[in-house]
Amino acid sequence: MxxxxxxxxxxxxxxxxxxxxxxxxxxxxxxxxxxxxxxxxxxxxxxxxxxxxxxxxxxxxxxxxxxxxxxxxxxxxxxxxxxxxxxxxxxxxxxxxxxxxxxxxxxxxxxxxxxxxxxxxLSKDCCVEISIDAKRLNADRLLGDARKLMIKEFDYLRKRDELLALDFEELKLLVGNDDLEAKSEDDVIETILRWTRFQSNEANRGSVTGVDSTILTSKVMKEMLPELLKSARVCLVNGTFLHTLLDDDCVLNSPAAFAIAREALMYQLQPGRRHDYCPPYAMHRSLSPLQNVTVVVSLGVNGAYKMSCRTHDGIWYVMTQPPQYKVSAVTFGSDIYTVATCGRFQLTQRYILTNCSWINLSNLQMLRAGCALVCVDNYVYVIGGTNNKSIDRFNAQVEQRVNNSVTWEKVGDLQWEVTNFMATAIGKYIVVFGKKINSTLTSVQSFNTSAMTTHAYTNDIMGENTPMASFKNGKDTFVLLETGDLWKVVNCDNQDLKMEFRGKLFDDKLSLHGAVVFNRELLILATGINSQRPKEFSTMKIDNVSTVKIIERDCVCLLNTVIAKNFLTQKEV
CATH class of the missing domain: 3.30.710.10 (Potassium Channel Kv1.1; Chain A)
Structure with missing residues (x-):
């Protein structure tokens, strides 16, 4: 009743x-x-x-x-x-x-x-206050609505003091939200610094905050600031503001925060580092006109090459104007540089991601089938190739300012030709792993891009030659074998190359085609995968990488870059 x-x-x-x-x-x-x-x-x-x-x-x-x-x-x-x-x-x-x-x-x-x-x-004027009460009183539905309003009205709220009352977890959720409506990432970082200074001052005065009267100490603030910077998009801030960030007292007093700010600076100053490493704090937000993607060039079923890209949510899109031939490729900034050889024909090009079009570059002095491309500082290097030991380079930064304005210059030679090889940049060195002619072992050579000298390492580092892929994770370089063995380069100079075995990522052998770090995930492209093998699993073998995803897909090149969202119109079927 x-x-x-x-x-x-x-x-x-x-x-x-x-x-x-x-x-x-x-x-x-x-x-x-x-x-x-x-x-x-x-x-x-x-x-x-x-x-x-x-x-x-x-x-x-x-x-x-x-x-x-x-x-x-x-x-x-x-x-x-x-x-x-x-x-x-x-x-x-x-x-x-x-x-x-x-x-x-x-x-x-x-x-x-x-x-x-x-x-x-509930409105933009009181959403912060209400969110604090709702969280303390376990009003989850109200808290959810208040959070959504803070995300939407961030540009209004950042100019007010109410945000300073948020606790660490709430501010971390706010600045890390992919839908945050911020006009500039500079504004997000400035809000984090304001909050850090406010909370540090409260701690130094012995003030209490929160329902449990927890006192925030300066030590805790040093731990919180790095986490907040990592949750934001610090790699995308304005270059001038980034230098200001590095001089900020809060950052200078936190070694971990300073390291993150310095990494963001390197991300901007060294656009060649973005090829196989994309940290979460370099990811564009949902309202940005740009989209972080992983680009793959592979051979289609009709015998023609196709170019595709994968967004962070795992959706694949078809990219227009794929290369006509098998290419070696590398990313510099957001553009893709390629070298293709077909018989006696050679084509060197740049794929411009802002309009998804190709421009031709000056060709190399000799044919370079099967070469490797590596970026160091402002240069794109071409390493080796079939019956070739030559090392050539050109200034990509200058070329991007004035199209087709530079030519290739030869800067050195490998000590011996290699096949089934891979090249990666480690600091100022280019390290080449490959099979020496008439040998079954993996030989390792390095090229010092400052001294323009080549060095061969005589110690047996990797054992039998097997297909491998390298990838970056911050300053660290890793080498992954098709057997699942994971190695980390711990030192590289003219005298020695030291590598540390980090264990096996997987047990069953597969046909490995490439690997990149993308937003805390290690993406591995391979074929011949055991159907019983988990395609996704967690790992603790790589710092700040939580998940490994094995994608069954053939490719001739795999790299990270950024593309305008308006070109992501055709999904793969």
């Missing part, structure tokens, strides 16, 4: 009138020296807190007076008006106090009424 609103209102009115005439109270609630005459039955019916207090005693031991310390007399009076008279006397100034009191006294219907009031007044 349903409850009649008319009868319920009438009952509440009669109760209120009777209380005014004669209350017949059987208990007094003392709140900070003020007495409130109440009824055990009503309190127990409405409040689990009072129900537990009063039901724990026998009839003979029931208290005549109960003291309530956690609530002010003014707030408790409002609570009683709600309980006895069904009055919703909420205002902007008193609703938080009533809400906290209702939560403490475990009056569910009053908590719900307070939440509904806050829902109705």
């Amino acid at each position: 349903s409850t009649s609103d008319l009868l319920a209102r009438a009952l509440a009115k009669r109760l209120e009138e009777q209380l005014a005439r004669l209350s017949f109270h059987d208990i007094v609630i003392k709140v900070q020296g003020k007495d409130f005459e109440c009824h055990r039955f009503v309190l127990s019916a409405c409040s689990r807190h009072f129900r537990d207090e009063l039901s724990s005693e026998t009839c003979d031991q029931l208290p005549q007076v109960l003291e309530l310390k956690e609530i002010s007399p003014e707030t408790f009076k409002l609570v009683l008006e709600c309980v006895y008279g069904a009055k919703e006397n909420f205002t902007v100034d008193n609703v938080a106090g009533v809400w906290y009191a209702a939560n403490h006294l475990q009056i569910d219907f009053l908590c719900e009424a307070c939440e509904n009031f806050q829902f109705r007044r």
